Amino acid sequence: EAQVTQNPRYLITVTGKKLTVTCSQNMNHEYMSWYRQDPGLGLRQIYYSMNVEVTDKGDVPEGYKVSRKEKRNFPLILESPSPNQTSLYFCASSPAGTSLFFGPGTRLTVL
Amino acid sequence: AQSVTQLGSHVSVSEGALVLLRCNYSSSVPPYLFWYVQYPNQGLQLLLKYTTGATLVKGINGFEAEFKKSETSFHLTKPSAHMSDAAEYFCAVTPDNYGQNFVFGPGTRLSVLP
Numbered sequence: 001e002a003q004v005t006q007n008p009r010y011l012i013t014v015t016g017k018k019l020t021v022t023c024s025q026n027m028n029h030e031y032m033s034w035y036r037q038d039p040g041l042g043l044r045q046i047y048y049s050m051n052v053e054v055t056d057k058g059d060v061p062e063g064y065k066v067s068r069k070e071k072r073n074f075p076l077i078l079e080s081p082s083p084n085q086t087s088l089y090f091c092a093s094s095p096a097g098t099s100l101f102f103g104p105g106t107r108l109t110v111l
Numbered sequence: 112a113q114s115v116t117q118l119g120s121h122v123s124v125s126e127g128a129l130v131l132l133r134c135n136y137s138s139s140v141p142p143y144l145f146w147y148v149q150y151p152n153q154g155l156q157l158l159l160k161y162t163t164g165a166t167l168v169k170g171i172n173g174f175e176a177e178f179k180k181s182e183t184s185f186h187l188t189k190p191s192a193h194m195s196d197a198a199e200y201f202c203a204v205t206p207d208n209y210g211q212n213f214v215f216g217p218g219t220r221l222s223v224l225p
Contacts, residue, residue, distance in 0.1 A: 004154075035215075040120065042201060042215040043155075090154055099145055100213065102154035 002027045004103035006091050012109045013081060021076045021106050023091030029101070031094045032074040033058065034066065036087040037105075043090065049074055081110045113138045115202050115216035123222040130174075130189040132219050134202030137183065142204040144185040146176055149199045149218075158200070161185065172196070197223045 004025045013019055025032065033048035035058075045058030049068040063085055065077040074093075078085060086109050092100040118133040136142060143162050147155040159170025166178040172195075176187045185202060202216040 033213075040217055042115075042217040043203075044215075045213065092155075099157045099160050100155075102147075102156070104154045105152075 002101075004091055004093055004101055006089075006103040006106050008106060009104065010107050012111065014111050015082055016080050019078050019081060019108075021078075021089060021091075021108070023074045023076065023103060024072050025074075025091075025093040025101070026072065027093065027095070027101065028071065029093035029095050030071070031096060032068065033092050033100070034064070034074070034076050035090045035092065036060065037090060038087055046076070046089075081108075083110050086110045113142065113204055113206060113212070113214045115204055115214055117200075117202055117216040117219045119219055120217065121220045121222065123224060124192045125224050126194055127191050130187070130192045130196065130221065132187040132200050132202075132221065134176075134185045134187065134216060135183055136185065136202070136204045138204060138206060140206050141180065142206050144176075144178060145203040145205075145213075146170065146174070146185075146187050147201045147203060147215075149201065151198070155201065158187070192221075192223045194223050194225065197221055 007022045030051045034046040035043040044060045047066040049055045089106045091103040094100050114137045116135050145160045146158040148158045149155045159168045161168045161178045169175045174189045199218050199220045201218045205213045
């Protein structure tokens, strides 16, 4: 089944404790991206990647890191999480020229 | 810079009534336009999209949207609401066909009353 998977789906952590949210797609898509969803703000792009070893900042990159060492994986790293990073996070992928395919989301709470 | 506005953060309709969710965009170039739906505790699913050609676009579950360039609008409609349509709906635009510059609206939560 073609899909985008994210792990974990739910995470509660404390300020300053490094964490990684994994994202994997099995559709051989070139493009992958991360969004955060906050009430009343819709989805805002954090980072995106056009292909392996090619990443760039989106609209709200502060406090986040990404890497794209393999085509299928695009992990999101929070080196020192803070409470304002409490949010619902979505990974998405697409082949060039079409719409986005979204993962199921990761709900992160930073205490 | 692009932006998307969706009039009404929450819309309620009765079952069987017309659904109209509004989306307006600002873009310096004719954009590609999308509607996504998010059911509770799920990711976003593509409902329909406009790229080129016919300005009236049909999507899944009986939804359709019309691109009106003169009004910079892409409103979503469905003639008869069903209980299963209750969800959050997001309008999105991108200026190109490469996928990296999506801008989403704030979303409209649709409630369907029995």
